[in-house]
Amino acid sequence: MTERTTTTFVGDLDGLQSRVNILGRVQPEFHRQEVEKVFRRGWLLIANVADIPEPNTYLARQVPTLNTCLIIARGEDGEIRAFHNMCRHRANQLVPEGTGRAKKFVCGFHGWSYHNDGRLDVITDRSQFNDIDESSFGLIPVHTEVWEEFVFVNFDKEPRQTLEEWLGAMYDGYCGYFSNKPKIASHRITVECNWNIALTSFTEGYHAMYVHKATVPDYQGGSQNPDRHRPYIEVTNYHGRYSVEGNADHHPTEVEAIAFQRGRKMYPTFPPNATVDLGLPSGVNPLRIENWLQDIIEIFPHTFMIASAHWYTLVWFWPLDVDTTLIYGETFAYEAETVDDHMAHTYFRTRLREVFREDVGIIESIHRQLKSGVMDDMYLSQQELLLQKHYAVVDELVARP
Numbered sequence: 001m002t003e004r005t006t007t008t009f010v011g012d013l014d015g016l017q018s019r020v021n022i023l024g025r026v027q028p029e030f031h032r033q034e035v036e037k038v039f040r041r042g043w044l045l046i047a048n049v050a051d052i053p054e055p056n057t058y059l060a061r062q063v064p065t066l067n068t069c070l071i072i073a074r075g076e077d078g079e080i081r082a083f084h085n086m087c088r089h090r091a092n093q094l095v096p097e098g099t100g101r102a103k104k105f106v107c108g109f110h111g112w113s114y115h116n117d118g119r120l121d122v123i124t125d126r127s128q129f130n131d132i133d134e135s136s137f138g139l140i141p142v143h144t145e146v147w148e149e150f151v152f153v154n155f156d157k158e159p160r161q162t163l164e165e166w167l168g169a170m171y172d173g174y175c176g177y178f179s180n181k182p183k184i185a186s187h188r189i190t191v192e193c194n195w196n197i198a199l200t201s202f203t204e205g206y207h208a209m210y211v212h213k214a215t216v217p218d219y220q221g222g223s224q225n226p227d228r229h230r231p232y233i234e235v236t237n238y239h240g241r242y243s244v245e246g247n248a249d250h251h252p253t254e255v256e257a258i259a260f261q262r263g264r265k266m267y268p269t270f271p272p273n274a275t276v277d278l279g280l281p282s283g284v285n286p287l288r289i290e291n292w293l294q295d296i297i298e299i300f301p302h303t304f305m306i307a308s309a310h311w312y313t314l315v316w317f318w319p320l321d322v323d324t325t326l327i328y329g330e331t332f333a334y335e336a337e338t339v340d341d342h343m344a345h346t347y348f349r350t351r352l353r354e355v356f357r358e359d360v361g362i363i364e365s366i367h368r369q370l371k372s373g374v375m376d377d378m379y380l381s382q383q384e385l386l387l388q389k390h391y392a393v394v395d396e397l398v399a400r401p
């Protein structure tokens with residue numbers, strides 16, 4: 001008989017609770033604390049550098065949780081900086097959301113302009129302004145650091161930690177994994193659901209057998225792992241990740257077989273042992289399990305990634321208020337070079353969208369149920385360890401002065 005898959009748990013599990021209060025988290029006062037102590041103080045993943053690939057490119061992106069919009073700009077010198085998308089004269093928004101190219105940002109209200117490194121360039125009708133110190137009227141900056149392909153921002157006056165300290169054990173181990181993968185899909189939806197509930201419905205695999213039984217019935221499971229236990233689950237300072245084992249008994253459907261006949265496999269990407277074949281860095285499939293399907297990585301507080309052999313998806317959860325969350329996801333994969341590659345991409349996009357719809361479909365009803373106030377707490381399994389960690393970190397940060 002095949003040996004059953006067991007879980008290797010890594011990290012400090014002390015203090016994690018299987019019984020977690022949930023009712024308090026959907027209350028406006030608790031959420032106000034989350035906004036101030038989690039979102040305004042933590043490092044927030046804001047963008048992929050693929051959106052600002054060259055000097056003089058920029059991305060304007062809403063940060064709805066903190067009621068602002070940022071310009072993330074790559075200057076002439078190649079440096080990435082972030083600023084509030086707000087004119088220093090009378091606060092007009094400088095550029096609409098989206099990507100673009102600009103050496104300067106010019107305000108549409110009275111024509112002030114700014115260099116893309118934030119310095120004030122021109123005050124129109126300058127002689128009519130008395131006593132203005134131009135050097136202190138550049139765009140209002142936000143602390144910015146880059147890790148791998150991702151831009152992070154921190155809204156604190158002075159960040160309490162560096163990004164390296166914030167990412168902790170996650171910082172090393174992904175060298176190059178995210179690079180050379182252009183964006184191939186994006187999704188965006190606003191849901192009537194608390195951000196914690198929305199995010200944590202993606203950071204466990206317990207539900208896969210039930211919620212995704214029609215779309216991806218046998219990507220996981222099989223005789224060696226019928227309960228679909230994760231072979232590797234790790235919690236770090238604030239974050240968590242686990243590896244997902246693919247089902248060695250998986251039978252490709254006809255369409256899947258055609259889609260992946262000649263192109264590189266997208267989903268699923270097993271067998272054979274993809275990790276060894278692809279030389280992935282040590283943070284991806286850390287245990288080097290065979291028939292590896294993908295890793296799930298929660299970058300606290302508001303993003304998670306699915307990392308697979310040839311692609312990754314990054315999903316953001318921005319609370320709009322205690323009951324509403326803006327979710328958007330972006331998927332990056334190897335560049336399609338042939339018709340076969342395009343077919344593999346197309347098949348994959350369709351699968352992923354269906355699975356994503358199933359996940360999103362369930363969370364609004366959970367939120368409605370919780371708002372009834374009937375249920376105080378919930379009980380989480382060992383396979384839901386990332387949820388235990390997520391809630392423990394939220395509570396720890398909210399409890400700080």
Ligand code: FES
Binds near residue numbers: 091
């Ligand atoms: S608000 Fe921008 S120039 Fe007046």
Ligand SMILES: [Fe+2]
Binds near residue numbers: 211212355
């Ligand atoms: Fe799911």
